[in-house]
Amino acid sequence: MTTTQHTVRNGVDTTALFATLDAVKANPELAQFRFRASNTWVSGTHNKSSIDGFYGTGQDLAHEQAWTLDADHPAVLVGQDHGPTPVEYLLHALAACLTSGLANVAAARGVNLDEVTSTVEGDINLLGIFGLSDEVRNGFEHIKVSFRMSGDDPDKLRKVVEQSRERSAVFDMLTNGVPVTVKVTPG
Amino acid sequence: MTTTQHTVRNGVDTTALFATLDAVKANPELAQFRFRASNTWVSGTHNKSSIDGFYGTGQDLAHEQAWTLDADHPAVLVGQDHGPTPVEYLLHALAACLTSGLANVAAARGVNLDEVTSTVEGDINLLGIFGLSDEVRNGFEHIKVSFRMSGDDPDKLRKVVEQSRERSAVFDMLTNGVPVTVKVTPG
Numbered sequence: 120m121t122t123t124q125h126t127v128r129n130g131v132d133t134t135a136l137f138a139t140l141d142a143v144k145a146n147p148e149l150a151q152f153r154f155r156a157s158n159t160w161v162s163g164t165h166n167k168s169s170i171d172g173f174y175g176t177g178q179d180l181a182h183e184q185a186w187t188l189d190a191d192h193p194a195v196l197v198g199q200d201h202g203p204t205p206v207e208y209l210l211h212a213l214a215a216c217l218t219s220g221l222a223n224v225a226a227a228r229g230v231n232l233d234e235v236t237s238t239v240e241g242d243i244n245l246l247g248i249f250g251l252s253d254e255v256r257n258g259f260e261h262i263k264v265s266f267r268m269s270g271d272d273p274d275k276l277r278k279v280v281e282q283s284r285e286r287s288a289v290f291d292m293l294t295n296g297v298p299v300t301v302k303v304t305p306g
Numbered sequence: 307m308t309t310t311q312h313t314v315r316n317g318v319d320t321t322a323l324f325a326t327l328d329a330v331k332a333n334p335e336l337a338q339f340r341f342r343a344s345n346t347w348v349s350g351t352h353n354k355s356s357i358d359g360f361y362g363t364g365q366d367l368a369h370e371q372a373w374t375l376d377a378d379h380p381a382v383l384v385g386q387d388h389g390p391t392p393v394e395y396l397l398h399a400l401a402a403c404l405t406s407g408l409a410n411v412a413a414a415r416g417v418n419l420d421e422v423t424s425t426v427e428g429d430i431n432l433l434g435i436f437g438l439s440d441e442v443r444n445g446f447e448h449i450k451v452s453f454r455m456s457g458d459d460p461d462k463l464r465k466v467v468e469q470s471r472e473r474s475a476v477f478d479m480l481t482n483g484v485p486v487t488v489k490v491t492p493g
Contacts, residue, residue, distance in 0.1 A: 130349030158401035160422035162317030190402030205403035215377035216392035
């Protein structure tokens, strides 16, 4: 019987992380994943998504639990404020992707993290989505991410964020764009 | 005393919606909004965002409640599965933005909705974020949105989705990209 001693840093099991990378190197087809959200309209601008399963490592997988995420517009935008707005979920997705990534990168590099917080802000001129100006885009004009971090020396921390940004799925999609197709079926 | 009779369709107060559009037309500076998410790293790939306030109509505004959103990676990706993954939040943001928008568009056009559900799927090859291939991008290769809708006639419903897509903040950002700046401060 072989026992493996696992190294854990910043809450990341780096032994498992490197073993996963080795497994994917040996079988690159394990790296193909498909993620999914299933949304149901409730009323007005209120709707909710269920997040439960995904495909990866050659099989259908389930999260440990199913999550329901409510979205709505605030009262000032004629909604009922039953949940965060869609664009706030997008800001959260960006913060979360960069933060999960930097924790992995730091652990892999032997860099210790103490505290990591970030604020992500997006400026949007609603003349775009209201259809009141052809010169204003629908989305955020820009997004600003501000990290505050403590742990090992500041230069190492900065490089860890830089590497996370280089390998962030959400940062890539937001800055480079992604093809989206929309299909409608009656039923 | 003047009383206004409000018209509500699909749960959307169209009287208030048109009044809001008129108010913004008269004072376009009311349309400048800033949305925000504040994220805190917990451990490993687990982190959480707080969504509570935003700026709009010339003032700081608060949601009716603060929301906390947990994000994590699943066990198969060496996380603890304490919440949806960042990319699943992004899929939810897209579904929610298109669905909130189409409810508004339908109400404004006098189109009745009965049921609206959608599935949003994104295919991602993790060789990109793992740094194991220079030819694979970090984000989804493509995103597929599938709506199933009932209500007024299918052609009207299809046009309502089309218009929502034309005016969706999240669809715009994902397909056209958005400038993102990342700053790190020690502390």
